Amino acid sequence: MIERHLVSTTLEIPSYRIEGSFGIVRGIVVRSRSVVGAVGASLQTIFGGNITLYTSLCERARRDAYERMVAEAEVLGANAIVGMRYDATEIARGISEVLCYGTAVHASRSP
Template structure:
């Protein structure tokens, strides 16, 4: 994670508790596109037979979200932000077995309130 953006300064709301937004900098995003491997699909199919959480897909999804989040923070830091508000995730299948994961929000400069 970029040193200039601390985890507590990323929010899904339009504000950051205990901070005041002094300057909005614009929309930032991080995008990654992932595909499932043949080996992963076979392993997931076997897990499906047993039932429950399909850990192979869970790990793939978590890694994709983490990467998209990291890219969004880098984009925000490059714009001079120290925080991101209104953060969201989105995912779309762009081809069979190929998924796009997008993390986006508004880059801001924030300072402690008071």
């Protein structure tokens, strides 16, 4: 399993040397809002502030996309991911895609 500290938004990992690249890996999740969630979120907008129902939905989608990316990297034999990014697109009203991507690499501790 790829440890969390070995996934980085930078192109290097402190104290590690990149020894090889397996190429780009990604995790994609497409989610829609439920009718109940949309009604609950609409009620939260009346009072303003953080719309917790949508925050939870977004966090779940990002976590799932991240986990799929890591799983793809592990299948390739990587033990780290560099240059990790998120992207999100609204495909249709109420339907969003969340993409998590990066470069799967083999990294070893620097001496």
